[in-house]
Structures are given as C-alpha cells and as structure tokens.
Amino acid sequence: MVVRAEAEPPRRSGRPRRSTREAASGDPRSEILAAAGRLFAERGVGGTTMVEIARASGLRQSSLYYYFRNKGHVLEAIVVEANRVPLRMIEQVREAGGPAPVQLYRIIRADVAALSSLPYDLNEIHRLAGRDPETFTRYWEEREQLVDAVTQVIRAGIDAGELRQMHPRLAALTILSNDEGTQNWLRVAGGPTARDASATRAGLGGTHAIGGFLADLVVRGLLVDASTIDGVRQAADGLDATAVLDL
Amino acid sequence: MVVRAEAEPPRRSGRPRRSTREAASGDPRSEILAAAGRLFAERGVGGTTMVEIARASGLRQSSLYYYFRNKGHVLEAIVVEANRVPLRMIEQVREAGGPAPVQLYRIIRADVAALSSLPYDLNEIHRLAGRDPETFTRYWEEREQLVDAVTQVIRAGIDAGELRQMHPRLAALTILSNDEGTQNWLRVAGGPTARDASATRAGLGGTHAIGGFLADLVVRGLLVDASTIDGVRQAADGLDATAVLDL
DNA sequence: CCCCTTTTCGAGCCGTTATCGAAAGCTGCA
C-alpha cells in the first residue's frame, strides 16, 4: 500500500466520489484532518471511528488509507500543533526578555491557557504517543524542546540569583506537568457533574485566572525572595497587556 | 443476563473448567481482578483484551461476563483503590495533627509516591472514568472526598495565618492535579526513551525526592512567610521518619 | 483511441466486546 505523500505533487483526477458533499475546500488531506479534529475534540480519539471521519470528509472509510497509513497517523498530523503552540509562545516570551521569574510567570500562565484551549485532551494524546513512539517522533522531539526551553529560563534565573538553587530540569519537568495536570482538571472539571471547561471557569475564574494562580504559586515557590512575587506579577501583567501573545 | 453479585452468597459447584490452571486461591472474582490488575499494569487498559484476562485467570472469555457486566466494571473494581490509598494517607496525616503547612507538605510528598506506585496510569483511569461516570460513581465520590480533605487542611492553614489568603478549593484542586501530573511524567518519563519510572528516578531521585521537591515548591508558594519552609520540611521529615505511613 | 496515473470504492479479513442458549457438575429430595 502506498500512501499519498504529505507534500502533494500532482492532484485531482481519479475516480469521482460517490458522495459529493464536502468537496468544498482544497485538498482532501486537510479536509480529513479538519473533520477528524472536530470529531476527536467532540468524542475523543478512542470514541471516533474511521467511518465517521470518512463520512465527515465526504469519503468512504477505506479511502482514508490513501492519505494516512492508519488512525494513529491522522492523530499525529493533528497533534504536532499541541507542542508547537506553547513552543512559539515560550519563544516570544524569551525574546521579550526581562527577568527570568517574570518570563517564567508568563510562560506558566500562558501555557495553562494554551493547553486548556486545545480542542482535545492532551493527556490522551500523551498516553497514545507514549504507546507508539515511532509514529509520534515529532511530538516527542518538540516536547523535549519545550522542556529545554523552560530549563534554560530557570537556569538563567538561578545564575542571576533570582531563583533558588535547584535542579533546573527537574523544575522544568515539574512545571510543565503541573500545567498539564491543571489542563486536565479544567477539562474534566473535578468530576463528572460539571464536565465542560466553562462550568469550571464560572466557579473559579477563567483559564487566565487559574493559570495565574498556578504561576503565582510556582514562581513564588522558586523565588529566592518570595516577597518579590508582587513585582513579578505586575511586570508580567504589564507585558501580557501590551504585547498580546498570539497563540 | 445476570451478573454474580459482589458479596457472594453460595459458591463453587457448576460446570467444571476446561483449563484447570489457576484454580488455586478462593473465589474467581478476586482471581480475575488480580489477573486483570497485572495485565492492565503491564499493557494498559486499552492494550488488554478480555481473552487475555480470561486466560490468565483460567477461564474462557465469555465466562468473565458471569462475574462482571463488562470490561469497564472490571476496571472499576480494581480502581476504587486508586483514591482510597491517598485518602487513608491523608486521614493519617490529619490525625497526626500539627501545623497545616506541615500536613500539606506530608500529603503532597506521600501522594506523589502513592500515585507513582500505582500499577496503572491514573490519567488513563481518570479519562475512562470521565467518559463513563455511571460506572465509576464510587471513583468520583472518593475523589471528591480527597479534594474536600485537602481543602480543609488549606482552610485551616489560612485561618491560622500560616497560609496566604486564597481560594482553598482552587488550591486543593491545583495541588492534587499537580500530584497527578507529576505521576504522569514519572511514568512516561519525559519521553519514549526512558519509559520506566526507575530510569527517571535514577536521574532525578526517587519518588520521595521528587515528591519532596514538589512539596517544597508548592508549600513554599503558599506560605505567608516563605522562610519558614525549612522548619516545615524538617517537621515533615521528622514525622515521616517516625510514624511510617502505611500505604 | 488506448494506456498510464490518480483517486475512490466495495468486499472482506481479523481481532475485540458482549450476548445467548446450552452443557456439565453438584445438591437435595422424592
């Protein structure tokens, strides 16, 4: 079986579709991804069948395999974005400069918001990607970059004497997994009763506020002088107000 | 279809098994759970089939349904323990008394260790339980108790003027999800390369050390006077050294 | 006009969950 390459050379000829629906936009590959993304978000990866994805993109089930080797590869194509959004954000924050604690504060707050606004549950992805590292090489590479970036910010803070002495990578991993953990209960919302994120937000504040709480907590815990947290928060607020991070 | 009740009235008669293996211990129900537990731990829930569970407990696939309505109920029966272990631990810590920050410190450190030593990945459970709240009622109830308990500890700390002013439930949720997040990367170990928890521990310390790091970070972030963290840690160390928490 | 390439489809294989009815023991009672 040969799978249609990602970078498309020729196009459009072939046997006509039985269903004409959704022939709208350009290439089928993107349409499949769009449809799959919607469905994964709605019902989770495990809860979505290839037949459903096919129907939603105007194809028959078996035609999907012309574009993707299997279901995992459909997911992979969607999910590279999951790490890229936070990566871009961190880059922007680092370029903006400023003291390490302020950078860290902004990173944490924005990361929580970014992860929470992903249509799918990052934990599900994380698990699936863990079970099939071959398919998800890109995912793991970019996650590693994420850890590296945060590690460097922390190291800089330690060197500048602003952050306490600690194992920078351990701290980075802890922070990132905290962000993911927070995303997780924002999504599941602490129980089956209030399942969607908006319900949680109503009770406890938006993702910005909740991310802010986490950032406050963590950065304060890392600071050499905890009392400087107020200045850090104000600086972060100022920067986030002016330079809107485009996610 | 009638499922054999959980509390067993009569027992043992019926058609003999084709395979005699594993007729060892008492009731089949426990044997199934034991086997399923092992397999879930080894290959994850999704990666384990009912045929495998059956074979491992000396039965045929269809016989499992005499004891459990479906695969989800097998999982549910195993997984109630997931919340009970931390619950018992928190109770012990609270009974031991002492300042709220110390209690919190001990709770966080022990929770990370407890979650990490679970044979299965709590995140997978969390997700499955979220998708099927009916089956997992007990799970959610006990998780709610967990949140409540931590909330109360925090509230006590605030009232005593030891912890900063904050939304106690928000803080409790954040802390618990951080523990879960930490468990998550301890398990997946930051990437597909070093997949088992021991590999991670080798690099960054045991679950006790990593839990300690998180506890340090979080409690310090919550303290009114961050400089008291050293006393808190020492108190916690002392208590954990003497009164060994039985998990 | 016919062959080649591209795209799509239908049929079907295989593995998994779950159901159903029957088989195979045991127990107790006529």
Added chain:
DNA sequence: TGCAGCTTTCGATAACGGCTCGAAAAGGGG
C-alpha cells in the same frame, strides 16, 4: 436411585472497528 433445579462454565455467534486488497472510474498524453 433418579431426577429437578441451581450454579458455573463454555461454544457459537452477532456486531463493530481497523485495515488490506483488488478493481473501478475518471483525466491526460502519446
């Protein structure tokens, strides 16, 4: 002794999901 009823196990099979395969249905170039 024999048989009726209960409990436990099994085999067959339905339903469904992922994935493969070979062929059909176009368009384009010689």
